[in-house]
Amino acid sequence: MMGSPLTLTVAFQIGPVAITTPVLATWAIMVVLAVGSCLLTRHMSLHPSTRQAALEVVVEAIEAQIRDTMRVEPAPYVPLIGTLFLFIFAANWSSLVPGVEPPTAHLETDAALALIVFFAVIWFGVRSRGLRGYFATFAEPSILMVPLNIVETMTRTFSLVVRLFGNVMSGVFVVGIVLSLVGLLVPVPLMALDLLTGAVQAYIFSVLAMVFIAGVLGEPKPEKEK
Amino acid sequence: MHFDWSTLILQTVNVLVLLWLLRRFLFRPVVAIIAERKNTAEKLLTDAASKMQSAQTQAEQTALHEKALASDGDRILADARASAQTERTTTLDAARLEADKMRAAAQAELETQRNQMRLDLDSQARQLAVAIASRLLGRVPRSAVDAALLEALDTTWSPDQWNGLAAAGETLEVVTASPLEAAMQAACTTMIQKRLGCSVQFATDPSLIAGVELRGPHARLHNNWRADLDSIAEELSHDDKTIVMA
Numbered sequence: 001m002m003g004s005p006l007t008l009t010v011a012f013q014i015g016p017v018a019i020t021t022p023v024l025a026t027w028a029i030m031v032v033l034a035v036g037s038c039l040l041t042r043h044m045s046l047h048p049s050t051r052q053a054a055l056e057v058v059v060e061a062i063e064a065q066i067r068d069t070m071r072v073e074p075a076p077y078v079p080l081i082g083t084l085f086l087f088i089f090a091a092n093w094s095s096l097v098p099g100v101e102p103p104t105a106h107l108e109t110d111a112a113l114a115l116i117v118f119f120a121v122i123w124f125g126v127r128s129r130g131l132r133g134y135f136a137t138f139a140e141p142s143i144l145m146v147p148l149n150i151v152e153t154m155t156r157t158f159s160l161v162v163r164l165f166g167n168v169m170s171g172v173f174v175v176g177i178v179l180s181l182v183g184l185l186v187p188v189p190l191m192a193l194d195l196l197t198g199a200v201q202a203y204i205f206s207v208l209a210m211v212f213i214a215g216v217l218g219e220p221k222p223e224k225e226k
Numbered sequence: 227m228h229f230d231w232s233t234l235i236l237q238t239v240n241v242l243v244l245l246w247l248l249r250r251f252l253f254r255p256v257v258a259i260i261a262e263r264k265n266t267a268e269k270l271l272t273d274a275a276s277k278m279q280s281a282q283t284q285a286e287q288t289a290l291h292e293k294a295l296a297s298d299g300d301r302i303l304a305d306a307r308a309s310a311q312t313e314r315t316t317t318l319d320a321a322r323l324e325a326d327k328m329r330a331a332a333q334a335e336l337e338t339q340r341n342q343m344r345l346d347l348d349s350q351a352r353q354l355a356v357a358i359a360s361r362l363l364g365r366v367p368r369s370a371v372d373a374a375l376l377e378a379l380d381t382t383w384s385p386d387q388w389n390g391l392a393a394a395g396e397t398l399e400v401v402t403a404s405p406l407e408a409a410m411q412a413a414c415t416t417m418i419q420k421r422l423g424c425s426v427q428f429a430t431d432p433s434l435i436a437g438v439e440l441r442g443p444h445a446r447l448h449n450n451w452r453a454d455l456d457s458i459a460e461e462l463s464h465d466d467k468t469i470v471m472a
Contacts, residue, residue, distance in 0.1 A: 008228065018230070018232060022237065026240045026241075030243065056259070063257075087244055108237055111234050
């Protein structure tokens, strides 16, 4: 029986640091993703196997999505966007494992993800425009817009947190409530819906991260002809 | 609801570590292999285009070479034909010249033989005519003929002819076909001595047929049939040569 997503369960202590269940689940997801990546990319060749071809399709789909959304060459952004999507997707779908609560159902994980996007936006903006150019974007289209733009930067990051947290947490809540009220198989459609919601939320979070990063980049470079 | 800051930090670190792990073990190898395949494909396409270009160039060069070979073949054939034609013409001309030479030589040889035969026949005819004339004239009494011809000596030759025969003190031989009678010899001696003042001696030569021949130390005078027949034969021979030359 899962606990409330609004409360954190401490699994164990490492000195003064309390290791909570979302951290443990995240570690498990990290191990699965890292080990899986190692295994899948061990024997890469120019003549791909079915497994390698599927992997390349996933990566190329991420590249295509970045290229379509940001209108830039996707190479510098693939690790960040790809990691965000894969981690959120894996975290949301970890609810399939009995007894595991998705880490994204807790506010700290979503805040960590949003915090990374927040700093990534600053990093790519400064790298693209320079420090002065990046801060100049806050004065666009008018210097009067600086307070509003600063607030927008904060609020959109906060909206990332709330959107992901609200959707996943509500799904967990609904499934938990239904499961506590009715039989074993009744929550199954709700769980399927929860999985769909998790996949969509992973996609939305990634796309929003791309949009935020693209918003601070310089003039969009012309797309190279394929 | 409680917000745990340590969990926030840990999750941030976790996601950053995951970012590094996936970048190291997932995205970089996959992107690298995709780029490598793309480069390989582009290289293959470039090589294929280069090879196609090379093949097209080689095909064009081969076509040009074939055209040049065909042109050379035609030229060599034409040269060979012209050479054969020239050689044929030269050979034919040489053969024709050789044949003309041989024909001319054969004709000349034939003409020479024919002339020689004609000359031989003419000579034989002359000899036959002379023999016939000699035999016919042999039936005429030679002494009478000799006397008649001897008597005509004084009027037959001119004084210059007489003076060239012999000078005074020299001997003039009078040759007749038959022996002269003594009276005839005396008359003859008188006439000669009177004209030339030289001594006279008589001889006989039947080959003269009839008539007389005066043989001086410087010249001879003929008034006999043999000399006449020889003169006629000579004339006939001269006429034949003139005809042959014509």
